[in-house]
Amino acid sequence: MSILKRTPLFDFHVAHGGRMVDFAGWEMPVQYRSILDEHKAVRRAAGLFDVSHMGEVDVRGPGALAFLQSLVTNDLAKMTPGRVVYSPMCGETGGVIDDLLVHMRAPGDYFLCINAGNIDKDLAWLRERRAAAPGLDVTLADRSGDTALIAIQGPRAAGIVRSLASGPAVAAALDDLNYYHFATGLTIAGIPCSAVARTGYTGEDGFELYHRPEDAPRFAEALLAAGAPLGLELAGLGARDSLRLEAGFPLHGHEISGDISPLAAGLAWTVKFAKNSDFCGRAALEREARDGSARRVVFFKTGDRRIVRAGAAVIDEAGAPLGTVLSGTLSPILNEAIGSALIDTTALAAGRALLTDIRGAKIALHPVKPPFVALKK
Amino acid sequence: MSNIPADLKYAKSHEWIRPGADGIATIGITEYAQSSLGDITYVQLPQPGAALKAGDSFGVVESVKAASDLYAPVAGTVVEVNAGLDSAPEKVNQEPYGGGWMLKLKIDDLAELDALLDAAAYAAIVG
16 A cells, blocks of 8 residues: 655645646645646746745755765855855765755755655665765755745746735845755745745746645645735646656656666756766766767657657667667657657767657657747746 | 536547438537647548548547547548648537538447447436
8 A cells, every 4th residue: 555645745646636646655636627728828827836845954064065075076165155056965876866956055054955756765875875974064854844835936936925925125135046056045925935046947946845744735826816916836756747848857867867868968057077076977977978978868858749758769760770869758849749768879970860650750850959938047 | 516418428438429311420529629729730641542440440540648549439541631620720619519520430330339338328428
């Protein structure tokens, strides 16, 4: 028997018509009304997402920076309080255990935001690495259960959140908050937020609002009431996925995984070999950087409305296998199927045509450099 | 509660059929089916002239989430398909019993209609 976990907004979702599904062990809304409409609302105005299922981990102590630097591929040395850095966290083979956001509150005081489906695995990995470094003065605390998270994303997100600032100082703090920065101690709609981050995974401007679980339903209603006149709509996991794919962002388990390194995924910018710290996976990634990746993630569009599903084989004109589709959806903005695939590098270098078979029809996959649509940020 | 018109017949696989006086029936998918599928993005239909047996797959309806086969409720010959769905598959979501119809079938044996579900029996299936 498996019992699905619920976020503090479960009743809110049901009350607002959310269609609840099992997502990585969580009972989450895949959509409220229409995935396509929710997607378009985020690009046009704004969307409200419950991302409370994501995990949060505090990493604290004089050794926190050294500990994190040994875990992630990006360089955290130049972070200042209030900064957020995106990074893969790799295993020894260079595969990605998870991708996460590192938030720096103060020297020796960080928190990580990690993927919902990876919370247990990440915590086990963090604790294992912590145990392997007894000389480091660092503590780990899983805050996932006592943290709720709402994302407001879209061109009108800033105006909506600002309209609920508890006073001019909070409004000014929101105005001053740059992309990939966060602030603590702000009260929005009367709800104290442990962090307000100008981050998100849709490619749009927006905020991620960390707060107490008991405040979540009142907070969501207040945000919805303030935002609805400006076009804010509730958005579920379906729109979240099509938005992130349209933006060209990787999703763990798809474009990055234990089998797909950040280099193969086109995330070389997140792997800082020059940083003044060793990190897990460095040797394997250095080898891959030197020798080249055997396979590479390619984003594609098709010019066709038929969705190319994850797992579909990518073939050449003679039917020989060249790779596998990792993600696929219909871009509601382009009105055509888009996706990503893991392709043999030799086939890419040779410029071979990439095709897939949908019920007997050969569909051409045209490689493109994402994002698929012009983004605000 | 789904809209299940009383004047139609239904297949367990969620297609509806509206028999016409000339032996030509119109076929589509139910309100329940389109709602379960979510946003419909593509509908693949057969060529006019195709001969179908009851239970044959006559096409595929794709939503953002999945691709699902469509099944002929009775045997017959396709006389027309709804070409408008090529450019506007969302019609199936918006008007499943109207503008979202899929094909017109010249029925081989009208007696086969008796084996299909009436509205009450279909309602019992979809709850």
